[in-house]
Amino acid sequence: MKKKYFGTDGIRNRVGKGMIRPDQILKLGWATGKVIKKHGEKSVLIGKDTRISGYMFESALEAGFISAGIDVYLVGPMPTPAIAYLTQTFHCDAGIVISASHNPHYDNGIKFFSAKGLKISDEIELEVESAFEGEIETVSSELLGKARRIDDAAGRYIEFCKSTYHAQRKLDGFKIVLDCANGATYHVAPSVFQELGAEVIEMGVSPNGLNINLGCGATDLAALQQKVLSSSADLGIAYDGDGDRVMMVSGSGRILDGDALLYLLAVYAKKPVRGVVGTLMTNMGLENALKEKNIDFVRTQVGDRYVMEALMARDWQLGAESSGHVLSLDKTTTGDGIIASLQVMAIIVNQSKTLDELIAPMQVYPQVLINVHVKDKSGFERNQALRAAVEQVEAEMLGKGRVLLRASGTESLIRVMIEGEDAKLIQNLAERLAKLVETEFS
Incomplete structure (x- = not known):
C-alpha cells in the first residue's frame, strides 16, 4: 500500500494558502494517538523548531492527542535529535518534531520517532493514514490525556551532548564561531561548547519566527566563512534549522560538508572502522580516500533514512549525506549536528592538528x-x-x-x-x- 501523506522524512508542506490547516494537524494528532493507543502506548513528547507556525502546530497536535486519550509532554524549541533522545529519557511511547528542517519559515512539517528514538515504521505510518481517513471520536472525559511542560529539557540535552565528547582535554584555547541558523539549536549549542571550555562567537541565535535558515546556517555559509576569517577563529560550525545537519568551516575558510566530516570520523576513529555509508551524491573523492584506508564504502538513495537502513543492515556505525546529515550510531540514534561536530572537535584535540591539516589527504573531485x-x-x-x-x-x-x-x-x-x-x-x-x-x- 502506497503512503499518501508521509514522505521519507515525515510530513512537510507549506503553511497557509490552503495547503496545511490547523484542523488537519489536530486530526493527525488524534489519528496518531488512536493508533499508538491501540498498540498499548499512552504518551508522546512534542518539540519544535523556531518557525512561527510551530505554535499553531503544537497546540493543534496537543489537542488531537489529548482527545485520543494520550498524555503529552511539551518541551518547546529543541533540535530534532534532542527529541529522539528525550523521548527515551522520559520513557515516552513516541516523539514528535514540528519542523521543516532547512526549509524557509513558511514551510513546516512533522517528524515522528519511536520510543527507541528511531523513525517510526512504514507499518505504523500506514495505520495512521488509515485512521486519518475516519471521523474524530473523542474519548470520554475521564480518559482524556493530560499535558505537561518539561522545563529542564534543554539542560538535559546539553549534558547528554557533552557526555559524547571524549578527548585528551577540553576545548580551552579554541575560538569557535557557531551559526545556529536562528533555529532550534540557538539556546543549546553555545552552552555545550562554552561549558566544554571554548570561546564561542555566536551567530544566528536571535530567532523571531521568520528568520530561520535565512541567510545563515548550514545551507548558507557565506556569513560564517567571513566571520571565521575576520575574527581569526580556529573554525566555524553551522547547523540547520532543526539541528540535524552540520557543516564546518576551517580557519582558512574551507568548507567541510558531510562527505568531509564522514572522512574525518572514519579515518581518525579510535577503533578501526569496517565500513561507512554515503549516498548517490557523495563525492567520489571520499570513496577513493576510504579505499586507500581499506574502509568499505556503500552508496544508498539520497535521504538519511536510507543511510540509516544500510547501516543497520550491516551493523556499521558511521554514515552521512553531503548535505550534512551525519550518523554516529555509537553515540545516538539519529543524525545530530551538535554531536557530530563534537566528535570532530575531539579528533582535532587528540590529533593536535587543524581542520585543514586533517582533511588534506582527501582529494575532493570537482x-x-x-x-x-x-x-x-x-x-x-x-x-x-x-x-x-x-x-x-x-x-x-x-x-x-x-x-x-x-x-x-x-x-x-x-x-x-x-x-x-x-x-x-x-x-x-x-x-x-x-x-x-x-x-x-x-
Missing part, C-alpha cells in the same frame, strides 16, 4: 549539478537515448569520474550530476547531457 525542469518525468528510467549518452560520457572520462542522472522525488526536475578530475571537461559534459534531457522531456 562536481557539476544541473537541474533540468521538465513537463513530465515518466519514462525517464527507460529512455534509451539517455542511457546511450551516459555510456558515451563515461567513456570520454576514461574511468576518472562519475555520472548520475536522477529524477527528483518532489519536483518536476531531472538532475544531471557529473564529477571528475577535470573541471572544464565535466562542465561541458554536464551541459551536453542537460541539453539532451531538455530535448527528450520538453
